[in-house]
Amino acid sequence: MKIILSKKMGFCFGVKKSVNLAKNALKTRKNNLYMLGSIINNPQVIEYFIKKGVKITDNLDEVPEESTVTTRAHGISPTMLKKAYQKKLSVVDTTCPYVRKVQKIARYLYEKDYFIVIYGDKKHPEVLSLLDTIQNNALVINSIHDAEKITKKKKIGFISQTTKNIYDFYKLSSALLNRAEELRIFNTICKSTTERQKSVLELAKKVDVILVIGGKESANTTRLAEIGKNQGVKTYHIETKNQLKYKWFHPEDKVGITSGASTPDWITNEVIDKLKEWYS
Numbered sequence: 132m133k134i135i136l137s138k139k140m141g142f143c144f145g146v147k148k149s150v151n152l153a154k155n156a157l158k159t160r161k162n163n164l165y166m167l168g169s170i171i172n173n174p175q176v177i178e179y180f181i182k183k184g185v186k187i188t189d190n191l192d193e194v195p196e197e198s199t200v201t202t203r204a205h206g207i208s209p210t211m212l213k214k215a216y217q218k219k220l221s222v223v224d225t226t227c228p229y230v231r232k233v234q235k236i237a238r239y240l241y242e243k244d245y246f247i248v249i250y251g252d253k254k255h256p257e258v259l260s261l262l263d264t265i266q267n268n269a270l271v272i273n274s275i276h277d278a279e280k281i282t283k284k285k286k287i288g289f290i291s292q293t294t295k296n297i298y299d300f301y302k303l304s305s306a307l308l309n310r311a312e313e314l315r316i317f318n319t320i321c322k323s324t325t326e327r328q329k330s331v332l333e334l335a336k337k338v339d340v341i342l343v344i345g346g347k348e349s350a351n352t353t354r355l356a357e358i359g360k361n362q363g364v365k366t367y368h369i370e371t372k373n374q375l376k377y378k379w380f381h382p383e384d385k386v387g388i389t390s391g392a393s394t395p396d397w398i399t400n401e402v403i404d405k406l407k408e409w410y411s
């Protein structure tokens with residue numbers, strides 16, 4: 132068996148920064164530490180924080196006054212942030228700069244009266260925070276079919292959740308061309324996401340099987356698995372080595388490995404070690 136690693140994989144800079152800020156808050160906090168939602172979408176990383184005594188909640192009413200709270204890497208809604216300050220909580224804002232940038236662009240489009248279209252998952256926390264930033268004045272779409280339903284507008288501003296599929300973003304941008312007199316497109320898919328997606332596309336040309344490692348709830352990881360499958364390569368999305376199945380592989384297979392932006396290297400290394408144990 133030959134194992135080939137994707138050129139770009141694993142923790143992105145935004146996740147590294149958020150996790151480091153949360154670890155630092157663990158050391159410096161003077162009282163309880165709460166996470167307002169999982170800081171990143173990786174169950175093993177979250178388990179690490181829970182073992183250290185961190186509590187996770189989406190409900191600020193459950194957080195005692197004067198506690199320390201961390202935000203998700205993919206943002207916090209302005210409404211929740213305001214409420215946190217009103218409760219005199221100490222806020223460690225770990226929002227990734229790329230996410231902040233999308234919020235800034237959305238506000239600009241809102242102020243300039245654009246009909247805002249967001250390519251995203253309606254229930255994803257990043258999209259919910261984004262919608263809150265612009266008082267819900269946007270349409271969230273997730274397919275060409277959704278784009279085609281938009282009636283003709285004067286001005287459309289098109290943005291994306293940071294972790295969506297870059298190739299689908301291009302297609303949707305084309306689909307919106309005849310929906311408005313003026314169309315402004317901001318490619319807000321983050322660089323780390325795009326690099327990982329392009330790398331997995333290259334990987335798919337060289338291998339028989341692709342293993343995508345990362346949280347099942349992680350949007351960017353799920354996207355990597357979709358790209359592998361769309362290329363017709365047998366693709367398995369797993370969270371840890373324990374989900375590997377011997378029958379998926381052949382001893383002569385070339386196995387491509389990639390991991391999501393929220394997957395720590397130690398989890399990926401454990402998967403590689405298990406494959407080597409089986410097949411070397």
Ligand code: SF4
Binds near residue numbers: 205228293321324
């Ligand atoms: S995937 Fe992109 S937007 Fe999300 S935390 Fe990483 S760098 Fe930031």
